[in-house]
């Protein structure tokens with residue numbers, strides 16, 4: 532068995548300093564896809580690469596109950612949601628999300644987002660210069676609530692946008708940012724609870740296919756409706772990440788600015804290469820660094836011992852850039868997505884495996900479709916100039932949006 536003491540000093544600070552590259556860099560130094568360390572004083576095994584991903588998504592070896600670090604449960608995830616379920620309870624709850632995100636519903640959301648985007652461009656024309664990241668958060672909050680069946684009076688748009696954003700944008704912070712994110716979770720859960728209560732008591736009529744209605748009427752394996760507190764967590768599991776697509780849209784605008792030849796190619800194209808560009812943005816830009824799971828029962832893999840109860844981290848960012856799966860991984864080349872499908876474990880920006888069976892994100896059709904709306908608007912329906920030369924990405928930040936945000940100016944609707 533390989534010596535596991537090599538990296539057993541606590542690595543929490545090293546991970547916080549470089550959350551996206553810590554695992555792949557340490558693995559490269561050790562020339563091993565698996566290594567053991569301590570995080571928050573707890574022994575933790577870190578893994579990288581497609582084969583490690585395939586192991587982590589094997590439900591006979593790993594469970595998710597107890598896997599999420601407590602600070603993230605109090606901010607990003609909430610308690611009692613689908614992320615911490617296993618087996619039949621997980622499959623049943625997951626089916627609810629797949630119903631919420633089925634193709635006609637994704638198209639319905641894309642239509643609302645397109646309308647909100649067009650409306651926002653009118654305001655941006657008047658403003659002259661805007662920071663794209665917070666502006667897209669606002670328009671996605673409006674669109675997500677309308678689509679999900681959650682009433683959002685105009686006077687509440689800013690506060691709800693701030694709350695939903697704080698759940699993902701400040702969740703990885705320590706100190707004040709963390710406290711802000713916890714307060715946002717409490718307020719947002721109260722809001723979601725109130726909406727679901729109104730739907731259950733017929734005070735609020737919402738179309739059956741809308742997310743809030745599907746969640747309000749969902750029944751657990753024992754035939755009972757979900758506990759209201761948990762239903763609120765699940766409603767936020769739809770609203771929060773839909774708004775978080777603002778991060779990917781900011782990356783998209785950054786990539787269009789940095790890769791001008793591609794921008795021209797997409798502008799002149801018929802849209803068939805849009806998805807390849809979007810996938811390359813999701814592969815190369817840093818959003819979700821890792822996922823975690825707990826070892827069910829002792830096993831050995833690649834000469835390493837995985838003891839029951841051990842927390843294991845899978846490196847998503849590094850797996851998407853692993854040279855064994857990706858030729859010239861640091862090169863931004865959307866053409867790689869015009870060819871063969873990379874498979875369910877090598878391309879894991881939103882997790883790996885099968886979303887119906889594993890914990891892979893059920894929201895990939897939404898995030899890629901909304902990035903498609905943004906690409907179409909930015910490239911084919913708007914004129915604008917970047918406010919400053921594209922800033923480098925801040926890899927210490929979670930999520931790692933460009934330093935100083937992404938300002939655009941001289942904005943006009945293209946009239947053709």
Ligand code: HEM
Nearest residue numbers: 613614769772773775776819822881882890892894897898
């Ligand atoms: C904005 C871009 C998004 C990113 C980067 C992202 C990323 C992820 C990641 C990394 C996971 C964890 C996978 C795992 O544990 O193995 C996940 C799970 C999840 N995502 Fe997303 N996601 C995004 C958008 C969405 C959207 C739009 C929705 C819903 C509308 C959504 C709903 C969920 C849910 C419910 C889970 C838990 C799934 C489970 O545990 O089975 N996500 N996402």
